[in-house]
Amino acid sequence: MEKNETLSGDKPRPWQSYHTVYTNAKAGMEGVDKEKVQRIVYETSKGSKYFENEEKKEALLRQKIENMRAQSAKLSAADLSHYQTVADRRILELEAMRDLSRIWLHVDMDAFYAAVETLSNPSLKGKPMAVGGLSMISTANYEARRFGVRAAMPGFIARKLCPELIFVPTDFKKYTHYSELTRKVFEKYDPNFMAASLDEAHLDITEVCKERGMSCGEIAEELRKCVNEETGLTCSAGVAPNRLLAKVCSDINKPNGQFVLTNDRMAVMTFISSLPIRKIGGIGKVTEHILRDAFGISTCEEMLQKGGLLCALFSHSTADFFLSVGLGIGKTDTPQVRSRKSISSERTFSATDDETLLYQKLADIAEMLCADMKKGGLCGRTLTLKLKTASFEVRSRAVTSEKYICSSEDILKYASKLLKAELPISLRLMGLRLSHFNEDKIGAPSDPTQKTLNNFIVSGDLSRKNLDDPKSLGLDINDQHLMNNMEGSFSIESHELQHYGIRDPLASNNLEDLNVHHCTSTDSVEAEKIHEPSSNKIADKVITKDMAGEVSQWKESGLSLPGQLEGGSPDRMNQVIMHNEAVFSSEQKDELVWVDDYKCSLCGIEMPPYFDEERQEHSDFHLAERLQKDESRIDSRTSALRQRSVQKDHISSQSKRKKRKPSPKEGGHLSIDMFFAKSNLNF
DNA sequence: GGGACTAGCAGGG
DNA sequence: TTCCACCCTGCTAGTCCC
The missing domain is CATH 3.30.1490.100 (DNA polymerase, Y-family, little finger domain)
Structure with a gap:
């Protein structure tokens, strides 16, 4: 956290830089003392693990913003001109797609869960109340909101803000019942309405307005009255040419109110021009922070003004979204089928x-x-x-x-x-x-066996037996699965391991492991027995065994290997291959040859000819092993291996053909990077 | 280059 | 004194195969 100290010598106010969502404007929170809320949230959270993690995330975000600023500053005049042209063209295309023919209505029930609870327990009326518990609250009534209490706030913080706050446990059965009552009303106005949640829905009221010769405002009024009669609850409505704007509009006169934005381009542009970006669905705390601090964008209109920068620094779809927000363009269609994913x-x-x-x-x-x-x-x-x-x-x-x-x-x-x-x-x-549900056409390839990593690995073997197309053999998916399971275990495991970018085993500095790698299957059992989590050294050795077992189990289970094994922990995987190779080395002959240009004559490991660097490393490994054997009774063994290791490190460092995906623990990438930044900015 | 896949995150309710 | 949910969608990067 940054220290905030004013020039006038006021006391530091560290909470001012603690960015919480709890102080954002929300219906019913207009008169809230934001600084007080921020201070209490800060003081209640400070020092907790949650707080520490938030600080980490904030630091990453600040770094991201700095990077984006730097990238932005690097843009030459020619670049800016180019991206401005791109933005202008895209704005024209989006403008051509603007649809002002539909009238959308967004209904939002007022403090839904809290209102339902008050309905069933009228003694709660007029008292600050929240639905949820001390760990988290789902919603708060308007009395509680005046204290700064709001949805998604931990209950213990809410109680600090409002000590007399009443907590009511959630009762989804009750909310679902009332939700169904509201939906029966919605159906009368749009049989294909889109329920966004239990308490929100989008309705296309174009037809009903025409049929009944009523204005959209009158329809909204009638619908709200009808909902109130059926449920005893109030709701707010927004009417606009598209869903994006209708949702913004429904929030304007909350609670128990409505706002109509006419289907007119000028009206839309005027409405959107000064609208804060945070009001738009899809722009949350992080995006708002980035747009404001990196590009000075606070309103929707500024999205258009800085369109060139947005096109230069964000992905195509993200930039498109920002530009359409600046134009007040949203979706106007009703999707036919919305299946869950x-x-x-x-x-x-x-x-x-x-x-x-x-x-x-x-x-x-x-x-x-x-x-x-x-x-x-x-x-x-x-x-x-x-x-x-x-x-x-x-x-x-x-x-x-x-x-x-x-x-x-x-x-x-x-x-x-x-x-x-x-x-x-x-x-x-x-x-x-x-x-990847069974009815999910995209997720269910005609030949699912083709697409998993496991299958790719196994297919190397199968292809050489002309078995790579199970259908040609009249096999179904299960047959293929079975067939995979029946593959010879070691060769496949080794092949798998090679495929995961396993580097030179000698690159490991833990020479003690070499002793472990020669243990037999009996040793394996013993190793399991002596497993003590408190002993790192032993645990490492056992992990080696475990991991080898895991790889085998993964294959047996018909699964592709998890990311952690695949790329996240090369050292552990190194240990696995060292173990397996060492076991086979007991049968080794002196010289390595690649049988059928594919299989190592010494250990049986399989490696395609084009894995030239890996083959070289593998060959070095056997060489080192031989040296080790030859010098087994000489103390100089270790130094010889170290020498080889150093040589191999040098060789490996030159090998860049196969890049290992960095694990998150290594800080290989940042979330916001992934979400926003283009991967290939060529200026 | 496109599709499949894993991993991660933003955002909304 | 201690305590920060659950569920879902959609988008991104990176890797790999075809």
């Missing part, structure tokens, strides 16, 4: 590193997800494990199965493998998400 379940708990407990919680989540999937009759192929560490760092690990899964056993089986690769770890949240 994924389903997930997640739970927060007290942070723990107890592996038994973590697996138990994972099993619970798998059960919950399975139950939800059964309700929807869904089966999916991609399972994503979401983790939030004790320090609030969020990670996700995904795996794509060759078959569709929906049973809790299958979900847990794959989820456990993903979790295992992350241990040891202290977590406060785990979540499971399944996507």
Whole structure:
């Protein structure tokens, strides 16, 4: 956090630079003392792990903004002129696509959950109340909002802001019932209305206005009255030529009000010109911060004025979105089918590193997800494990199965493998998400076996047996899956490992590992037995064994390898290949030849001819192994290996053909980078 | 170059 | 004194195969 100290010698106000969403203008919060809210939020949060993580994220954001400023400053006059032309052309194209023929109405129920609770318990009326608990509140009534209490705020902070705040637990059954009542009303005005959530909907009222000869304002008025009669609740409405603007309009006269923006280009441009960008759906805290601090953009109109810069520094689709915001252009169509893309379940708990407990919680989540999937009759192929560490760092690990899964056993089986690769770890949240549903045409390739990493790896083997097209053999997906499982285990594992960009085993400085790598399968069992998390050295060795086992299990399970194994931890993977290769080295002959120009005669590892550098390294490995053997009784062994290692380091450093994807832990990329910046800016 | 895939994040309710 | 959810969509980068 930056220290804020005024020139006049006022006391420091560090909370002023703590950027929280809780002080943003929201309906019912107009008279709130923002500085007081900011100070209380800051003081309540300060020192917590959450706070520390927020500071980290803020620092990254500031760095990102600095980078964008620097990139912007680097643009020459010619560049700016070029991108201004690009922006002007795109603005013309977007303008040509402007559709003023439809009338959209956005309905937003006023403090929905809180209003429903007050309806069922009138004694709450007039008192500050929030729906939720001490950890998080879902919504607050207008009495509570006057204290700065609002949705998505932790309850303990809300209580600091308003000590007399009443907490009411959420009751989704009740909200769903009232939501259905409102939807029955919406249907009368637009049978194809789009429900955005339990308390929000978009309605195309073009036809109903024509049919009934009423103005859009009259229709909105009538609809709101009807909702109130049916439910006893109030709502607000916005009417505009598109959904983007209608949503902005519904917020203007909240609560229990409405605002109409006419279908006229001039009216739209006037409306949008001074509109703060934060009012637009899709522009949140981070985007607002970047646009304001890096480009000086605060209003929608300024999006157009700085269009050249936006085109130069953001991706095509992002720049397009910004320009259309500047023009007040939004969607006017009604999508025919909106199918869900994924389903997930997640739970927060007290942070723990107890592996038994973590697996138990994972099993619970798998059960919950399975139950939800059964309700929807869904089966999916991609399972994503979401983790939030004790320090609030969020990670996700995904795996794509060759078959569709929906049973809790299958979900847990794959989820456990993903979790295992992350241990040891202290977590406060785990979540499971399944996507690539069976009805998802895009996600269900005709030959799913072709697309997974595992299959690519195995196909190397299959192709040489003319088996790369399972269909040509009359095999279905399951047959192919089975066939993969039946492949000879070691050659494939080795091939896999090579494919993951495994470098020279000698590059490892841990020469002690060489001893471990010669252990037999019996040693493996012993290694498991002596596994002690408190002993790093032993744990490392066991991990080596575990990882080898994991690779085998991954293949057996018919899954592609998780990212963590694939690229995130090359050292660990180095250890795995060292182990496997060393086991085979017991059968080695003196000279290495590539059998069929593919297979190592010494250890059986498979490597295509074009893996020239990897082959060289592999050959060096066997050479080193021979040296080691020859000098096994001489103390100079270690120094010889070190020498080889140094040589190999040199060779490896020149090898850039296959780039390893940096792991997030290595800070290889920044989120905002990925989200916004173009990858190939050539000025 | 396009598609599939993993990983990560922003944003909204 | 300690405490910051859950669920979903959509977009991005990077890697790899075809």
